[in-house]
Amino acid sequence: MCRWMAYSGDPALAEALLFRPAHSLINQSLHARLGVETTNGDGFGIGWFGDRQVPGVYKSVLPAWNDPNLREISREIRTRLLFAHVRASTGAAVQRSNCHPFRHGRWLWMHNGAIADYPRLKRDVMLAVDPSLYPEIEGTTDSEALFYLALTFGLTEDPPGAVARAIGLVEDLGRRHGVPDPLQMTVATSxxxxxxxFRYSSQGRTRSLFCSTDIVQLRRLYPGLDVLQRLGTDARFVVSEPIHHLEGAWTEVPESSYAIVRPGTHETHPLVPVRTPQETTA
Structure with missing residues (x-):
């Protein structure tokens, strides 16, 4: 499995978001505490939104803790929205095209989890992807396949509905192929x-996911903590596991739910898989 982090708020240096927290994502790439694997060294990637219409992406097959270029460029990237992901492969090759986040137009996507027994389901999953989107798939991961399923089902217009339909398709294929509990996922897209x-698994035992709480409230609780003074009041983090261990700083995203994170706020809703007529006849 993997570890990931998303940030939204006032423009901040990527270095401060990636390296400075006590249990930063770079630290988690070596010493994850809540993941299945403690080491996530099968490549990494960051995606960020700046002045261009299309987000920037930097990926490498090196471990995140051992890529000097990441440290260099993170000192130069100031962004209001950052995705970062450290990878522990569930079987797909360690290559740049398999590193997250994945990009389509203005959209970024990253995933922690797996489609169980993916080689058995892969052909049917790929046949469900819109033919106009299929040529854009660069890698071999189930994570990228999920992204293009969601795009096929309308991610750019209705993210929750599209992801619910993608989940429904994978679970339908799992039933047909005799794969119990076929899906495990925490996903971020923007x-x-x-x-x-999104936090969901067919088994009902999904990997951990947390949203940060209100910065103003945390400043009252921890008035002497410098890192909270440097963050703007709109700052929000979503993380696989907390990057600071401060009581009251994190709210767990519930099982089978999704959250919408906007500057200074987030709201949570139930996530229910949707089976469509296309899925039942594919």
Whole structure:
């Protein structure tokens, strides 16, 4: 499995978001505490929104803790919305095209989890992807396949509905192929304004996911903590596991739910898989 982090708020240096927290994502790439694997060294990636219409992406197959270029560029990137992901492969090759986040137009996507027994389901999953989108798939991961399923089902217009339909398709294929509990996922996706995050597994035992709480409230609780003074009041983080261990700083995203993260706020809703006529006849 993997670890990931998303940030939304006032423009901040990527270095401060990635390296400075006590249990930063770079620290988690070596010493994850809540993940299945403690080490996530099968590549990494960051995606950020700046002045261009299309987000920037930097990926490498090196471990995040051992890429000097990441430290260099993170000192130069100031962004209001950052995605970062450290990878522990569930079987797909360690190559740049398999590193997250994935990009389509203005949209970024990253995932922690797996489609169980993916080689058995892969052909049917790929056949469900819109033919106009299929040529854009660069890698071999189930994570990228989920992204293009969601795009096929309308991610750019209705992210929650599209992800619910993608889940429904994978679970339908699992039933047909005799794969119990076929899906495990925490996902983040964004077009540069809002972040949608999803927590779901067919087994009902999904990997951990947390949203940060209100910065103003945390400043009252911890008036002497410098890092909270440097963050703007609109700052929000979504993380696989907390990057600071401060009581009251994190709210767990509930099982089978999604959250919409916008500057200074987030709201949570139930996530229910949707089976469509296309899925039942594919």
């Amino acid at each position: 077009e540069g304004e809002s972040i949608w995050v």
